[in-house]
Amino acid sequence: xxxxxxxxxxxxxxxxxxxxAEDPELRTLELxxxxxxxxxxxxxxxxxxxxxxxxxxAGARVWLHNAKGAMHTIAHLRxxxxxxxxxxxxxxSMLEILLHLEMREIRQGQxxxxxxxxxxxxxxxxxxxxxxxxxxxxxxxxxQGQIEEAMQCFDTAAQQLKGGGAAQLEDLAITAEIYNxxxxxxxxxxxxxxxxxxxxxxxxxxRHIVFPLGxxxxxxxRGTLYSDRKEFSEAIKxxxxxxxxxxxxxxxxxxxxxxxxxxxAYYGIHDLREALFYFxxxxxxxxxxxxPNDEAEVNARIGDIMLSEGQYEKAAEYYEQDLQLSQVHGxxxxxxxxxxxxxxxxxxxxxxxxxxxxxxxxxxxLTKLGDQQGMVATLQQxxxxxxxxxxxxxxxxxxxxxxxxxxxxxxAHEKAVCRLFEGIVLRHEGQSTQALPILKDSLFxxxxxxxxxxxxxxxxxxxxCFEMNFKDESVxxxxxAINMARQLKHHDIEKRALDMLSKVDRTxxxxxxxxxxxxxxxxxxxxxxxxxxxxxxxxxxxxxxxxVDRITAMLDGYYEAMAQSISKQRGIVIQIVGxxxxxxxxxxxxxxxxxxxxxxxxxxxxxFKLQGENNQYLNLGMACSIATGHCLHGLMGATDHKxxxxxxxxxxxxxxxxxxxxxxxxxxxxxxxxxIRHLENNFTPRDVADRGGEGKLVAYTASSSxxxxxxxxxxxx
Numbered sequence: 001x002x003x004x005x006x007x008x009x010x011x012x013x014x015x016x017x018x019x020x021a022e023d024p025e026l027r028t029l030e031l032x033x034x035x036x037x038x039x040x041x042x043x044x045x046x047x048x049x050x051x052x053x054x055x056x057x058a059g060a061r062v063w064l065h066n067a068k069g070a071m072h073t074i075a076h077l078r079x080x081x082x083x084x085x086x087x088x089x090x091x092x093s094m095l096e097i098l099l100h101l102e103m104r105e106i107r108q109g110q111x112x113x114x115x116x117x118x119x120x121x122x123x124x125x126x127x128x129x130x131x132x133x134x135x136x137x138x139x140x141x142x143x144q145g146q147i148e149e150a151m152q153c154f155d156t157a158a159q160q161l162k163g164g165g166a167a168q169l170e171d172l173a174i175t176a177e178i179y180n181x182x183x184x185x186x187x188x189x190x191x192x193x194x195x196x197x198x199x200x201x202x203x204x205x206x207r208h209i210v211f212p213l214g215x216x217x218x219x220x221x222r223g224t225l226y227s228d229r230k231e232f233s234e235a236i237k238x239x240x241x242x243x244x245x246x247x248x249x250x251x252x253x254x255x256x257x258x259x260x261x262x263x264x265a266y267y268g269i270h271d272l273r274e275a276l277f278y279f280x281x282x283x284x285x286x287x288x289x290x291x292p293n294d295e296a297e298v299n300a301r302i303g304d305i306m307l308s309e310g311q312y313e314k315a316a317e318y319y320e321q322d323l324q325l326s327q328v329h330g331x332x333x334x335x336x337x338x339x340x341x342x343x344x345x346x347x348x349x350x351x352x353x354x355x356x357x358x359x360x361x362x363x364x365x366l367t368k369l370g371d372q373q374g375m376v377a378t379l380q381q382x383x384x385x386x387x388x389x390x391x392x393x394x395x396x397x398x399x400x401x402x403x404x405x406x407x408x409x410x411x412a413h414e415k416a417v418c419r420l421f422e423g424i425v426l427r428h429e430g431q432s433t434q435a436l437p438i439l440k441d442s443l444f445x446x447x448x449x450x451x452x453x454x455x456x457x458x459x460x461x462x463x464x465c466f467e468m469n470f471k472d473e474s475v476x477x478x479x480x481a482i483n484m485a486r487q488l489k490h491h492d493i494e495k496r497a498l499d500m501l502s503k504v505d506r507t508x509x510x511x512x513x514x515x516x517x518x519x520x521x522x523x524x525x526x527x528x529x530x531x532x533x534x535x536x537x538x539x540x541x542x543x544x545x546x547x548v549d550r551i552t553a554m555l556d557g558y559y560e561a562m563a564q565s566i567s568k569q570r571g572i573v574i575q576i577v578g579x580x581x582x583x584x585x586x587x588x589x590x591x592x593x594x595x596x597x598x599x600x601x602x603x604x605x606x607x608f609k610l611q612g613e614n615n616q617y618l619n620l621g622m623a624c625s626i627a628t629g630h631c632l633h634g635l636m637g638a639t640d641h642k643x644x645x646x647x648x649x650x651x652x653x654x655x656x657x658x659x660x661x662x663x664x665x666x667x668x669x670x671x672x673x674x675x676i677r678h679l680e681n682n683f684t685p686r687d688v689a690d691r692g693g694e695g696k697l698v699a700y701t702a703s704s705s706x707x708x709x710x711x712x713x714x715x716x717x
Contacts, residue, residue, distance in 0.1 A: 047080060090118055093112065154181050218256075230263045256286060276428045307345065308491060424460050436465070538663045568602060590602045597668070601666070623661035661701070672710075
């Protein structure tokens with residue numbers, strides 16, 4: 001077929017067959033709307049012709065989602081028709097119901113559909129109108145989750161069309177949309193093969209009759225089908241084909257839906273930047289309140305990205321906008337999802353009363369709707385909320401409800417997650433021994449499709465191992481969790497895993513932090529007040545002339561003694577360069593220079609102990625310096641050499657202070673001295689000369705009463 005729009009067939013407006021790609025005035029929806037506006041005011045037209053044109057104009061505005069314009073046009077049409085053109089008024093009523101459906105105003109649309117009286121002088125058109133009414137009824141039922149009833153309506157509509165003789169353009173356009181509706185219903189039931197078959201049939205019919213909007217819908221549907229299968233690369237291909245058609249014919253709502261779907265697909269393959277690009281494109285299409293329900297979804301999706309990146313405050317802002325829009329414009333299902341998202345982010349922010357209130361509201365709405373899958377997701381959040389408040393009794397109660405709902409749903413993934421929460425609750429109840437095998441079983445099941453819960457299972461298993469004093473196994477599991485979180489680009493749970501690892505093994509935590517990738521660098525780089533402690537081995541000239549094994553053994557002994565001393569004072573070794581060992585204080589809590597001083601003193605004592613145990617160390621000495629101040633710390637460096645680094649004035653100061661120190665001394669800067677001057681230690685003020693234009697400064701020294709390095713003994717012959 002040619003795809004030419006025949007204005008004597010207004011029934012085509014119900015399917016959206018409004019575009020003629022070869023007609024410059026009808027090649028887009030916006031141009032078609034303007035053309036119909038001009039035709040309405042054309043002189044010499046009869047009342048019936050004007051009313052027919054008004055139907056085309058109303059149809060264009062419905063598919064543009066211009067609700068106010070469409071309602072105004074329909075009212076204008078009825079005022080002119082005054083009951084004279086029954087078929088046109090029936091079409092106007094059906095377009096009004098379609099508008100309610102497109103704007104997700106389910107109750108209003110169903111109420112008007114129930115009282116709709118179909119009337120037409122043409123028997124064939126009357127059958128078509130009845131088929132369209134049955135099709136719209138099926139769409140309402142499908143939107144409410146009543147899939148079986150919806151399928152019966154679609155089948156009835158298809159049979160009605162077949163009983164009217166040879167198929168004409170109207171029949172084929174309506175049939176193509178019925179195929180799309182049936183495919184969508186099968187998809188929601190999980191019958192992917194039946195769904196794919198119907199989408200292909202819809203595509204074939206649409207290409208035959210040159211129906212671009214119907215074709216774009218079938219391509220979009222096939223994309224969602226592959227997206228549900230986690231075949232995101234294939235889904236992206238279909239979504240891009242669909243959005244090309246929508247852009248070519250200027251369908252803003254089509255562009256909006258495809259942009260959201262593309263964003264979700266890229267989010268599925270962990271390409272957060274590309275996902276954010278398409279969600280921002282969707283926000284532009286939303287305009288200012290033009291598509292409030294879609295705008296709510298876009299806000300929720302951007303909130304998901306902010307959450308994945310660990311930007312909880314920004315995520316909370318987007319989730320709150322989603323909730324506000326859903327409460328005003330959304331149905332109960334969208335409100336339940338918005339309440340759950342808000343409850344989750346408030347839980348992560350530690351606002352537990354608000355989180356509990358939102359999650360309870362979500363649960364009430366989902367129970368009313370009978371949505372098992374949504375209820376499972378909400379109960380998962382409830383269990384975590386109560387555990388984080390140490391309310392194990394309430395957590396156990398929510399877990400029992402979760403078990404029941406997961407069994408009803410019957411999906412392997414939800415059952416594995418339920419098993420995971422069983423292990424977590426047992427661990428919080430102090431039964432780590434019973435929790436361990438359950439956590440291992442859940443991890444095995446969840447590892448088949450790696451995701452957020454896979455990482456969570458690894459973290460909980462690591463924590464259970466640590467509580468049972470299996471430290472090595474615990475550290476290994478934490479590192480696995482951190483690496484998987486980085487691969488999946490779940491930066492929020494990566495940070496949680498790093499925080500938990502820091503309490504188990506600070507050395508491994510520092511290594512894991514230094515090895516983080518690119519996006520983590522942006523998240524971890526920040527300003528802080530830190531204390532740096534530097535220990536430097538002195539009088540090492542003679543050492544380099546010794547045998548390699550002897551040099552290695554002595555350096556290893558020194559490095560190990562310093563690392564243990566630093567760890568005892570809860571410092572973190574951030575760098576070992578040559579004979580220098582550098583530690584940092586203040587990364588986890590507020591900076592306390594006293595900790596730095598105690599660390600330096602402990603390191604000196606450890607070195608004196610080495611000298612007592614091995615006479616060779618008597619030939620060496622050690623000096624320390626401490627500097628406190630503002631630093632920038634995080635992941636920095638060239639692309640191929642990204643690593644955890646600390647930069648700032650304290651870094652320069654420890655070097656200048658060490659230049660002045662002799663073996664056995666501890667030199668501190670002025671800021672460090674201000675933080676430790678209340679102690680009884682005797683500090684001597686010292687002037688530090690200008691070095692390369694850096695300016696003079698005052699430092700303070702504390703000398704050790706212990707012995708210092710002796711001159712190296714002569715080598716024995």
